Amino acid sequence: MVATIAETDESAESEGVIDSHKRREILSRRPSYRKILNELSSDVPGVPKIEEERSEEEGTPPNIATMAVPTSIYQTSTGQYIAVAQGGTIQISNPGSDGVQGLQALTMTNSGAPPPGATIVQYAAQSADGTQQFFVPGSQVVVQAATGDMPAYQIRAPTAALPQGVVMAASPGSLHSPQQLAEEATRKRELRLMKNREAAKECRRRKKEYVKCLESRVAVLEVQNKKLIEELETLKDICSPKTD
DNA sequence: CATGTCCTGCGTCAGACACT
DNA sequence: AGTGTCTGACGCAGGACATG
Numbered sequence: 001m002v003a004t005i006a007e008t009d010e011s012a013e014s015e016g017v018i019d020s021h022k023r024r025e026i027l028s029r030r031p032s033y034r035k036i037l038n039e040l041s042s043d044v045p046g047v048p049k050i051e052e053e054r055s056e057e058e059g060t061p062p063n064i065a066t067m068a069v070p071t072s073i074y075q076t077s078t079g080q081y082i083a084v085a086q087g088g089t090i091q092i093s094n095p096g097s098d099g100v101q102g103l104q105a106l107t108m109t110n111s112g113a114p115p116p117g118a119t120i121v122q123y124a125a126q127s128a129d130g131t132q133q134f135f136v137p138g139s140q141v142v143v144q145a146a147t148g149d150m151p152a153y154q155i156r157a158p159t160a161a162l163p164q165g166v167v168m169a170a171s172p173g174s175l176h177s178p179q180q181l182a183e184e185a186t187r188k189r190e191l192r193l194m195k196n197r198e199a200a201k202e203c204r205r206r207k208k209e210y211v212k213c214l215e216s217r218v219a220v221l222e223v224q225n226k227k228l229i230e231e232l233e234t235l236k237d238i239c240s241p242k243t244d
Numbered sequence: 245c246a247t248g249t250c251c252t253g254c255g256t257c258a259g260a261c262a263c264t
Numbered sequence: 265a266g267t268g269t270c271t272g273a274c275g276c277a278g279g280a281c282a283t284g
Binding site: 193196197200201204 | 253254255256257
Binding site: 192195200202203206207 | 268269270271272
């Protein structure tokens with residue numbers, strides 16, 4: 001996890017807004033984790049790409065989308081294969097040989113099941129009635145209608161056949177009174193917040209995945225480095241045997 | 245047991261960026 | 265230009281742990 005240092009001093013409270021503005025001006029925006037990881041994958045074959053968001057919405061069945069540690073296979077300069085398994089185990093194998101001497105497998109310390117109680121947002125594919133569904137905490141389903149200029153959102157119980165709860169759709173032309181306008185503004189704000197909420201969750205998930213991939217690369221490169229050092233020592237011994 | 249500290253995750257805001 | 269998406273930053277809440 002990347003630690004951030006936050007200025008929480010009371011005396012700096014008044015300057016906080018200015019500071020954050022300056023910081024944001026100074027700091028240029030980094031490319032997204034998806035981009036970074038995909039660039040890494042183009043550099044190093046075997047580094048998995050982060051899937052495009054579309055795949056979740058279009059093709060996957062409506063079950064829980066679990067975050068898997070990517071399984072990757074690397075080939076070293078010496079022709080060895082290094083596989084990073086899902087459990088975080090790294091295996092080294094020589095093609096065409098029985099195995100390697102020394103370290104063959106190691107388990108990453110950050111591997112393991114996700115912590116219990118982690119919030120899981122479930123995305124569903126398009127359902128039979130042409131709507132898109134996604135699940136929110138509280139055992140409710142928000143259904144987005146597929147037709148119409150204005151998106152319609154309904155809160156349903158997951159197993160209910162008929163829509164229940166509030167229907168939040170409205171036609172823009174039908175809004176006249178200030179109260180209706182205010183309600184529409186509130187509705188739009190709620191919708192925006194809801195979307196941003198989900199986006200933040202997804203962003204954090206991607207960030208975690210990105211960090212895990214980097215850690216995997218570090219582990220692999222450390223193993224590779226160790227092998228190369230051992231190789232070098234062996235070659236040194238061969239080339240310059242001791243004469244005692 | 246009460247308190248303090250640290251860590252983690254969440255929601256929100258703001259701004260950069262991508263897309264139409 | 266307008267709109268949607270992504271992500272850093274911020275503040276808050278809750279859990280784990282150490283200390284007195």
